[in-house]
Amino acid sequence: MLFELALSGIGGNTIHQVKSNLTMLEINQWAEYRDIRGSLNIGRRVEQAAANIIAMNINKELKFEDWVEPLEFMPHEDDVEIGFEEQLTD
Numbered sequence: 001m002l003f004e005l006a007l008s009g010i011g012g013n014t015i016h017q018v019k020s021n022l023t024m025l026e027i028n029q030w031a032e033y034r035d036i037r038g039s040l041n042i043g044r045r046v047e048q049a050a051a052n053i054i055a056m057n058i059n060k061e062l063k064f065e066d067w068v069e070p071l072e073f074m075p076h077e078d079d080v081e082i083g084f085e086e087q088l089t090d
Helices: 002-008 015-021 024-037 042-059 084-089
Strands: none
Touching: 002 015, 002 024
């Protein structure tokens, strides 16, 4: 979590600066924010927003069965992994 805060410039630009400038309470609050809202990486958030807009524009002209997922337009996003239980049901 500390490196992500440092990369985002929250509390400083190095892990040492983040440790010295933020309290443990603030770090925990940022961790909770990240869990609720997603990544602090602005590039990733822009990529997700752009993919959602592209998918929405394509899907408005297609039938529901043919819709594309926004994930198809996010080259830097990890693939969704299927859990063990879901693999058994397939």
